[in-house]
Amino acid sequence: xxxxxxxxxxxxxxxxxxxxxxxxxxxxxxxxxxxxxxxxxxxxxxxxxxxxxxxxxxxxxxxxxxxxxxxxxxxxxxxxxxxxxxxxxxxxxxxxxxxxxxxxxxxxxxxxxxxxxxxxxxxxxxxxxxxxxxxxxxxxxxxxxxxxxxxxxxxxxxxxxxxxxxxxxxxxxxxxxxxxxxxxxxxxxxxxxxxxxxxxxxxxxxxxxxxxxxxxxxxxxxxxxxxxxxxxxxxxxxxxxxxxxxxxxxxxxxxxxxxxxxxx
Amino acid sequence: xxxxxxxxxxxxxxxxxxxxxxxxxxxxxxxxxxxxxxxxxxxxxxxxxxxxxxxxxxxxxxxxxxxxxxxxxxxxxxxxxxxxxxxxxxxxxxxxxxxxxxxxxxxxxxxxxxxxxxxxxxxxxxxxxxxxxxxxxxxxxxxxxxxxxxxxxxxxxxxxxxxxxxxxxxxxxxxxxxxxxxxxxxxxxxxx
Numbered sequence: 001x002x003x004x005x006x007x008x009x010x011x012x013x014x015x016x017x018x019x020x021x022x023x024x025x026x027x028x029x030x031x032x033x034x035x036x037x038x039x040x041x042x043x044x045x046x047x048x049x050x051x052x053x054x055x056x057x058x059x060x061x062x063x064x065x066x067x068x069x070x071x072x073x074x075x076x077x078x079x080x081x082x083x084x085x086x087x088x089x090x091x092x093x094x095x096x097x098x099x100x101x102x103x104x105x106x107x108x109x110x111x112x113x114x115x116x117x118x119x120x121x122x123x124x125x126x127x128x129x130x131x132x133x134x135x136x137x138x139x140x141x142x143x144x145x146x147x148x149x150x151x152x153x154x155x156x157x158x159x160x161x162x163x164x165x166x167x168x169x170x171x172x173x174x175x176x177x178x179x180x181x182x183x184x185x186x187x188x189x190x191x192x193x194x195x196x197x198x199x200x201x202x203x204x205x206x207x208x209x210x211x212x213x214x215x216x217x218x219x220x221x222x223x224x225x226x227x228x229x230x231x232x233x234x235x236x237x238x239x240x241x242x243x244x245x246x247x248x249x250x251x252x253x254x255x256x257x258x259x260x261x262x263x264x
Numbered sequence: 265x266x267x268x269x270x271x272x273x274x275x276x277x278x279x280x281x282x283x284x285x286x287x288x289x290x291x292x293x294x295x296x297x298x299x300x301x302x303x304x305x306x307x308x309x310x311x312x313x314x315x316x317x318x319x320x321x322x323x324x325x326x327x328x329x330x331x332x333x334x335x336x337x338x339x340x341x342x343x344x345x346x347x348x349x350x351x352x353x354x355x356x357x358x359x360x361x362x363x364x365x366x367x368x369x370x371x372x373x374x375x376x377x378x379x380x381x382x383x384x385x386x387x388x389x390x391x392x393x394x395x396x397x398x399x400x401x402x403x404x405x406x407x408x409x410x411x412x413x414x415x416x417x418x419x420x421x422x423x424x425x426x427x428x429x430x431x432x433x434x435x436x437x438x439x440x441x442x443x444x445x446x447x448x449x450x451x452x453x454x455x456x
Contacts, residue, residue, distance in 0.1 A: 014443065015345065017443075026344075029343045029345070046346055049307075049419055053308070057306040064298050
């Protein structure tokens with residue numbers, strides 16, 4: 001190809017003017033790449049038009065900032081697509097909110113249940129405590145009445161010592177002669193084996209005559225180990241033997257656990 | 265030839281830069297856009313001004329054009345022509361559309377009635393603009409009237425060769441060669 005002739009044809013001037021067809025444009029661009037002279041010619045033509053058109057520009061210069069602002073605000077007008085996005089966003093927020101709400105509700109429900117069961121436990125505990133207080137009060141009243149009984153001036157205290165069968169054993173008899181009552185403090189006696197029961201005897205010494213005062217029933221379950229029995233006898237001594245359940249008509253002296261005489 | 269060698273030496277890095285700038289601009293790099301704006305804004309505004317003959321309006325349209333090319337950046341393809349030519353085309357169309365819009369329909373009946381030379385005849389000739397216009401006048405005054413006409417029509421008003429031929433009542437084949445000669449003259453004037 002004759003580059004000079006091509007340049008001289010004036011096609012490059014039309015190229016810069018934008019007056020060529022798409023096909024022609026492609027061809028010129030192709031040649032421009034192949035032949036530096038053509039590329040240079042194009043640039044010089046363009047430069048001349050640039051120079052000329054520059055002289056025709058409005059005197060007051062335009063600021064790029066104005067355009068910058070506009071494309072920036074167009075940026076926000078792209079965000080005007082936001083309404084669409086916003087719907088999506090709201091959609092997500094909506095779901096998130098309901099999820100949070102559901103989780104929150106579940107949490108509150110569980111907490112409420114927990115609190116309810118705690119309240120129930122506390123209530124039960126309170127009932128227990130009330131029972132205990134009542135029991136304690138009963139126990140206190142019992143103890144007080146017992147103490148009062150034992151402090152009665154008419155009471156005679158008869159200590160019973162341990163015997164051969166059980167030397168460590170002991171017991172006390174509080175005897176109110178007027179009321180014909182004895183209170184046996186059996187704290188010092190061992191628990192009776194199953195099927196056996198302690199039996200309290202009133203003794204006259206001359207001649208030695210035992211009279212049954214009664215049985216220490218429910219020995220194990222009675223925490224105080226104090227037993228009230230009727231004693232209308234004229235007692236000179238008291239003894240406690242271990243007898244088969246139900247008691248015996250006469251004491252089994254081999255199983256004599258405690259014995260003591262009434263002094264004075 | 266000496267001159268063209270020198271031009272070549274300066275033009276080469278400029279091309280590299282221009283291509284890079286255009287690529288970055290197409291990737292929505294605002295700073296690249298600003299550089300391109302600096303390179304072409306006055307020229308494009310000038311072209312618009314030759315069409316609308318109203319500086320304020322020209323600036324408005326010019327701004328619209330640059331906003332438009334920002335948004336249409338992706339549609340530019342170097343195989344279709346020069347970047348400047350691409351903007352030039354958009355600018356011409358915007359200005360012509362404006363002139364054809366209702367408000368100007370009655371004021372200007374024929375776009376080709378005046379050539380750009382009219383712009384270069386400011387009222388006063390003692391201000392800076394006038395001094396500036398001196399150099400310009402040198403560029404243009406040396407152009408023959410037929411060159412002013414053909415450059416105006418082809419470059420600034422976007423007439424096709426056929427339209428130019430009809431407007432100037434010259435053979436179609438003459439448009440191309442006359443334009444070539446006129447541009448050559450313009451280039452000669454620039455060197456002086």
